[in-house]
Amino acid sequence: MELSDYIRILRKNWLVIVVLTLLGLGAAAGYSLTRTPIYESASTVFVSTQSGNTAQELQQGSSFAQARINTYVGLTTTPVVLNPVIADLGLARTAEDLAKDVKASAALNSTLITITVSDPDAVQAAKIANAIAASLASAVPQLEPESNSGASAIRLSRVSDAQPALKPSSPNVPLNLALGVLVGLALGIGVAVLRTTLDNRVRTPREAEQITGSPGIGAIAYDTKAKERPLIVHADPLSPRAESFRALRTNLQFLDMGGRSSFVITSSIPSEGKSTTTINLAIALADAGKRVALLDTDLRKPKVAEYLGMEGGAGLTDVLIGRAKVGEVMLPWGGRSLYVLPAGKIPPNPSELLGSRQMNTLLEMLEKDFDVVLCDAPPLLPVTDAAILARVTSGALLIISAGRTTKHQLQGATEALNTVGAKLAGFVMSMVPTRGPDSYYSAYGYGYGYGYGYRETPAKTSKAERKGAKRRGRTTPLASVPAAPTLDELGFDSRRDAREADRES
Known part of the structure; x- marks a missing residue:
């Protein structure tokens, strides 16, 4: 990391x-x-010897005192020292209990013993410390052997009395x-x-790149009103989300697909925004002057006709089984150079139809007559339709919902494409937050320019305005726009053959 x-x-x-x-x-x-506040008070006792007048005898006495100092430190917390203290102060405690609050120590090469007592009462702590020092000074001479003169050779003197502490130690x-x-x-x-x-969810482009091994070619801004206005490029072209699709359009043109221009747009799981991404990308490409063919190849749950407000009773299924010609069911939309081929009736064998020779021929002919061919396909994990279709196109674009798709799901989708030998051209992050730590539009260059000319579309419009917008988005008659390519008998383009005949003559 x-x-x-x-x-x-x-x-x-x-x-x-x-x-x-x-x-x-x-x-x-x-x-x-x-x-409970605890106060500490300390008393200091000096250990010395009483015998000897010469320097040598004094040195020997000092060495003897230092050698015995640790013994006196340990003696401080014994009953022989503490019991007299308990009796003198009238403490309702045992020697073992009192010993827990008493600490005695002596510095190295020193004959000073410091006795520290802890007690909730500062005055009582000082009294106990002084009493222990006095008791130790009385007990040691009684325990040490007497000298030749009949007195103890060791003498303990209290050199520092304990004073009540002004503030608690703990x-x-x-x-x-x-x-x-x-x-x-x-x-x-x-x-x-x-x-x-x-966290097993994919949140950043770097995580997606590591799993898919493919480049990120765009990110779609999250829009709370996405369900109300799915065709954002058409409904509100100045919004940040619409700008995301235009950036995706620009990046798509830099992909090297070997001269081909057909893409399958799919996802790992449902509800990642693949259909709305496909449609908005198609509109953005058409707005740039490209001739775009939009195919609804989701023969299980088609959505393109519903989003575009078109009649989807006849479409791709009818063309593949020979019931209709492309020119009869492929219709222009929105007054643009955008032609839409709905899914048609839901067949019982969608995978077989999408992998058929007729589908392959249809894609080849459409690539020759259109600048870009976009296929909205089902998710990869539930069914194999998208993987089969991606094999006969120039590549697949994988939609990844930021913060929703898991790494295992993305890995499974990538493996599904690799298994059939399909090329993953790149991935698109969808539903990307525009704020917060997971917002990374600056990495794609989308952060600049949103404030210039941005106009928020009103949340509510009148009924007449909605009807007018719907009429403008509906399919227009073929006579009012350039004619869509017509394929006779699945693969025969009469207009192209006519042009070739003219050149030969």
């Missing part, structure tokens, strides 16, 4: 990170507020809050990375 990926993860999961960080802070604050509120923030932040980042790792 690159730095940009981690930044995208943080941007996408910032709310989770913030929430967990605040929870960590709240937990630390709650813990600190519910703890809980350490600033430290606890800092730790709570750090733990919450680390947990939030961990959850964000885990969510991204477990």
Whole structure:
């Protein structure tokens, strides 16, 4: 993963990170507020020897005291020292219980013993520390062997009395809050990375490129009103979504398909926007002056005629079985150089029809008479129709719904095309968010220019306006536009043969 990926993860999961960080802070604050404040007081005892007047004897005494210092530190928390303290102060505690609140330590090469006592009462902590120091000073001479003079060679003197603490030693509120923030932040980042790792959906072009091995040739902006106006290039040509289709049109022209210009547009699963993408791309190509043939090759659930407001009773199925000629059922649409061949009646054997010799011949003849041939095909995973059809065209364009299609589904669709030897010309990301961390239109060069001349189409139009728009989008008579190519007996173009006859004469 690159730095940009981690930044995208943080941007996408910032709310989770913030929430967990605040929870960590709240937990630390709650813990600190519910703890009983504990105060610490310390008393210091000096250990010395009483025998010897010469320097050598004093040095020996000091060495003896240092050698015994750890023994006296351990003696501090024993009942022999603590029981007198309990009796003197009238504590309702046992020596074992009191020992838990007492700490004794001695610095290296030092004869000073520091006795620290913790207690909820600052005054009581100081009293106990001083009492333990006094008890230790009395207990040690009694335990050590007497010298020749009959007195103990070790003497303990209290050199620093314990004073009541002004502020508690625990809980350490600033430290606890800092730790709570750090733990919450680390947990939030961990959850964000885990969510991204477990997310099996395709969200970026780079993920799609790694799976398909094909280039991304476009991205279609997400539009909340897509269902209300599916033909966005026709209904609102200045919208960001319409601009996405024009960018797709431009990129499509740079694909090297070996001189051919027929494309199967399909997807991995249903409802990824393949039909609306096909139709809008066809309109955008026709607006650029291209002669476009739009075929509804989805012989199971055809949608082209419904979106375009055409009669779809007769169409591709009738042509393939020899019931009708192309010129009779292939009609122009919208006053453009766009000709539409609906699916026709749903046959019982769509895969066989699409893989037939008649379909292959039809595509070859259409490629000669049109600049671009677009075939709206079914999804690849449920049925094999699109894979069969892609084999006899110049290539397939795979529609990938951003954040909806899973990596396994995309991999399965790619394998379906590779299995039949079809070429995947490229993929198109659909329903791409225009905002947020998963928005990447700048990578395609679509982010610039949306503010220039953009006019939002009113959400509501009158009934008369909708009828007028529908009439303008309906099929017009053949006499009012350039004639569509006519194929006689599936593969015979009378107009082209007439031109060839003229050249020979």
